[in-house]
Amino acid sequence: MATHDPPAPVDSEPDTTAELPRELAVLWRSQAPGRRGPRPGLTLDRIADAAIALADAEGLAAVSMARVAAALGVTTMALYRYVSSKDELLAVMADVAVGWPPPPHAAGTEWRVALEGWAHAQIAALTAHPWITRATASPPLGPHSLAWLEAGLRALDDTPLDPGTRTSVVGALSLHMLSEGQVLAAIADQERAQERTGSRAPEHPALVDYATLLRLLADADDHPHVVAAVASGAFDDDPDEPYDTSIGLDLLLDGIAALIDRAAAQRPPQDGRGDA
Secondary structure: OOOOOOOOOOOOOOOOOOOOOHHHHHHHOOOOOOOOOOOOOOOHHHHHHHHHHHHHHHOHHHOOHHHHHHHHOOOHHHHOOOOOOHHHHHHHHHHHHHOOOOOOOOOOOOHHHHHHHHHHHHHHHHHHOOOHHHHOOOOOOOHHHHHHHHHHHHHOOOOOOOHHHHHHHHHHHHHHHHHHHHHHHHHHHHHHHHHHHOOOOOOOHHHOOHHHHHHHHOOOOOOHHHHHHHHOOOOOOOOOOOOOOHHHHHHHHHHHHHHHHHHHHHOOOOOOOOOO
16 A cells, blocks of 8 residues: 655665564565575565465465465475565565555644544555454564654654653554454455355354354343343444444544643743743
């Protein structure tokens, strides 16, 4: 979902990846292998694109070094000269698939507008590639991911929040986006199962309809409020309506607004003379 061109790599800069973990170093090193290969047209970007297309079409479980090599028309061993393991491949896939963040807003843009756009852009990436949240144990700190962190902090630049609080805010929003991404991944699994079997019943028990589970488990004596909510249809999903991520985001943004208001109220007057 690239929306602007990333900075061009500078080949003359010294290699700073030597101390990084292998799964992270592959994201930052040169796209070309260190020695000439039998297939000069093969690049890390092409490998990532092929793997992403496979995951989008068939799910993350379908991705293997052999399947990606076959899609590219090369041998599996050829891939190992670019990515040394499937873990490296998954890290590259996740970073490339999330893409670059939206370009910076114009100077003076209100923080909420900028941060909301930043969050919606992340949701768009997770909707397009719902497997991202399952690709690695934690988001890889690659060029794209670091650019997203920079963009989130930039959105708070004109607020009275201190750097530590801004970092905590962006971290909390990022965790929320990842949580929403996990829901989107479960929905994608269910839809893929439906296409394969013609039934909405998921193959994994964790994906059984939540409202159905609550009707089975909630007891009117022990969980009267849950039972009432279920009876009202609060937990029912409309299969024809897309999953709504706006409520949780709005709650977080409202909380950030309150945090900013408190910080502004505690900030001493700029001229040092106190209130008039």
